[in-house]
Amino acid sequence: GKDTLIVDLGAGYVKIGSASESEPRQVINSVTKAKHVKTRVFVGNELDECKDLSGLYYQLPFQKGYLLNWELQKQVLDHCLKPYADKRPLSEWQVIVTEPCINFSPVAEALDEVLFEEYGFKAVARLPAAFLAAQRDQRQRGVLPADHACLVLDCGYSFSHAAAYRRGRLVPGSVRRVNVGGKVLTNYLKEAISYRQLMVMDETHVMNQCKEDACFVSENFDADLAAMSRAAQRSPLDSEAQERCQKLCCEYVLPDYAQHRRGFVRQLGSQKQQQQEQTLRLGIERVATPELLFRPSDAGIPEMGVAEALCDTLSGLPPHEQPLYTDAVVLAGGSCRFAGFANRLETELRASLPDDFPLGVRCHGDPAAQAWLGGRDLALSPDGALECYAVSRKDYRDHGAALCSERFAQFT
């Protein structure tokens, strides 16, 4: 019902909102320290109050994708929940909270305990984010639960997961994890720029924004590379290669916190460099960074990319059912937001799948919000579907943590 809060607890951002809202608020999941502000820390989006966003130091409750530090997480959650707790005491709210595809019992139990005992929610449903994205897909496309099958690709901050869902349940053994996410991409970009142009290793916040603003997924990375290499050697370029180079080369104007709080992309030669400006020259980095999602080996990470991982998941499914899954490859997670991502994924999958398999890469809006929207759809679903997933505070008190692991375990 409407008295449900949906909290998509991610390592990078918390996506939070009530079921009566149409989209979640994104709150950075960090207690951040600023170089020049020694009297306070910035919890979550309090960072907006910080004047100088250079040299920020993040304290993240998550480690390697798992919620381990509750001292930090409680601060961020308190900050996120305040507007809702002010409207109505938390004991009158139900909450849907997310966990990774594959969780550890101490982490899961700690989350249940904090939600029931520290916050005192009326009822809790702890569900994997990928599961909620699958729910979202099923409802958006109007498929009957019994007929639904999909593959979910959830690319987050710490890692990316491919998983298969059938009839609303995770197919056991179908989860594949690629250890590349937003964090690795930002670090890769930081290193590339620091090595080649300007020392930005301390500027995670700024370079993260640069990544979001300037990077995109190439539909043909090798062609981009070849075009840029020929341009670097001053060889003559055909029109296609010229187009590629023009699309890639740009300037990124760094924020100065006097006039601009956020950097921006500027086409080469469109404006003369202002006096106080610091700019970066970007080229192949714009596509090489997100390319890591498809080819982690570009950075020396000995893993297959997300497209291969989806195929790996698929290969474990019954052959006669595989076409059902390929028809719905659902994108979720902030790292799927790159322009050209869906297109590239489709190209890679199409090349690896048999011709007669239908292929449908499904993006039902902002990938970062898909899990949250799935949770909201679940909360508002007229058939009361949330009931079978939620555990009430009374039941938690009477039956303890064991009930939670049993009730929620059907999804992991």
Next chain:
Amino acid sequence: MVDAGVSSRLRETRRLVLDEAARQRRHRRALEALEADNFQADPHADLRVSKLAPKFSDEASSFGPSRDALGGVAASADGKKSRKAKAAGGSGAVGTLGGRLRRNFAALLEEELARRAQLPGASASGSAATPYELAQVGPSRLPPRHFCAVCGLLGPHTCVVCGTRFCSASCYSTHQDTRCLKWTG
């Protein structure tokens, strides 16, 4: 030789060539750097808590990073160090949740492995792999690409000394002059 024009004194000191083990170590450190949440040290680490600040718990550690003025815990980039800075802060109960919550991902994984080993039938089946390990994808079927460390384009050639890739003679001389064995990421 690309080295022509470099003094013989410099040539002498640069005879060091990294062996495979050293290269692997550098590679591993590079991969760890990719996983870091922060590159720099805690900017508030040098703050001293005033003696007048209220002490919330006896667990306030006398060693390790100091707390900032609001009693926040300085979590460092290295997960191992944060164990020492385990001050309880305001609500001690939430911090450790009865000690059940592992502060460190490595410890979490270890505990899960130990738990699996104790399950009945684990010894019979040999290796009791956790779902977490089973989900880990294997290496790609595609051959890895190598990029020039200096310009980011394709890097077919390798530096003899440190194994870094480069694309052309000009990028190689840039690498030798400024980066070879000097970049520590």
